[in-house]
Amino acid sequence: MRVDLSVNLAPHHKLELRLRNPIMTASGTFSNGLEIAKHYDVERLGALVSKGTTLKARRGNGVPRTVETAAGMMNAIGFQNIGVSALVSQIAPVWEKWSVPVLVNIMGETLEEYGTLAARLDGVPGVAGLEVNVSCPNVEAGGIEFGQDPRAAASVVREVAANTSLPFLVKLTPNVNDIRPIARAVEEAGAQGITVMNTVPALAIDVRRRRPVLANVFGGLSGPAIKPIALRQVYLASSVVEFPVVASGGAMTGTDVVEFVMAGASAVQIGTASFLDPSAAWRILDELEAWCLAEGLNGLDEIRGVARRRD
């Protein structure tokens, strides 16, 4: 017997976003899927999320770009990517042959760029939806990130919505006082869901060189070290919105996925775990299925958000 783990991340959108299971890959931890697809069956996964894609190709930051930390790692890759045009012409045709939905993670430097990116990807075969990265400084508003201000985040959502017929998620940053008003603003502005959360801003210092380790000075912390932070943010965000919340932050096992679902998540992205083991997403899916069977569950709806109940 198998458990029905399917989930719809855009139930109110005309295109919907149906996943055969809630296990997704996280942006920036799976490239564009082509490398891993040579060795593993990506069709078994719920959905893939592309490398963060910008309007123009970017070389990214200098090295070191990553550093290992206690039960985690930091990265500051600097959005090395081939740019949206090359993605559309070279990568999307490969995705088109896959039945697994692929979301393109987009990041603009201005409001207008978000709109242009959304328009470029609209109707592209192989692209099932978007994930909008709002962790970019809004230069026009003094450098505060779009995702740190409910109004700025909502303006990005409206700009993307006006330029695409695709369902889209907004990936929120944990680097805010309270994630709830941002989650609400993004829902009201018309996104289909949110991904909670991006990496946690952090710093590592090399005592021998007496300098920060990373060329970019600061980096984003990921891995099992941040899972408790992500759980809290998922719990908080999903308590104030009706639309799907996709969890991202340090999931390493099937039990971690169950925890995120109990906090309110509809799907869970596997990120840093793939660096340790390219088959991590598949292993985690197997573990999730086994857990559900052992618990006699018919679907994840039975446990979604249960940890938030006050009985």
Next chain:
Amino acid sequence: MKSYTIEVTESQRLYGNTHLLWLVEPEAFFSVTAGQFVMAYCGEGWDPLLGRAISIHRRRVTADGRREFALLFDLVGRGTDWLARRREGDAVRIVGPLGRGFEVRERVQKMLLVGGGIGSAPLIWLADDLVREGREVTLVLGGRGTPQIFPAHLLPPEVELVVATEDGSLGETGRITGPFQRLLSWCDQAFACGPDAMFEALYRVVADSGLRKPVQGLLEARMACGLGICYSCAVFPKRGGVRLVCHDGPMFDLRDLYG
């Protein structure tokens, strides 16, 4: 490329601060080439979290027909310390084989191999292969001093060995660029592995010589995944653009990086 949990068959401090680990070879490794590497995972939990990128040092078939491969690495931190504490019968998880290895030209005879420090590790296997194919091999090894130099008695006897140490404790005094410059015109093809600064120095020797000798360098870089998905191990060719050491390399023609 897959994840394998494999058995350690031999573990010893081979010289200086450098450790040798022999492991049972997964079947998928049979077609691996010199210069390819594995990610080796250290510890039992999530800490240390990431694998250590280590090139394959040597391969052998035991008397009872078992295929094994070796990793040779310096002890530089808690990950490699953990690896070095593995003993015969212990299990180690690896992901591999990874990357693009050396590409040896056919019908050429004189091979020059240049290793700086632990960069000698993948060259030993290359030397084993080249000698077996009946080619002439000169191996130049360099390091700060004797503790950094791979022991001569462990090389195939056919290999001509040249050693240069910065402190003069073994072989010539100085860096490997000296012997490299001298031997460049002799060789048909050259292979190098070591720190970035060494590659740049080697490239300068080649460029200044006016000889159009092909030199393949095996780069070392900080990696999180080794698979081409994390984008940590960027290298920026002088002509522009960006490449990933794990996926586009680790073998690069030095002209493509510094030319």
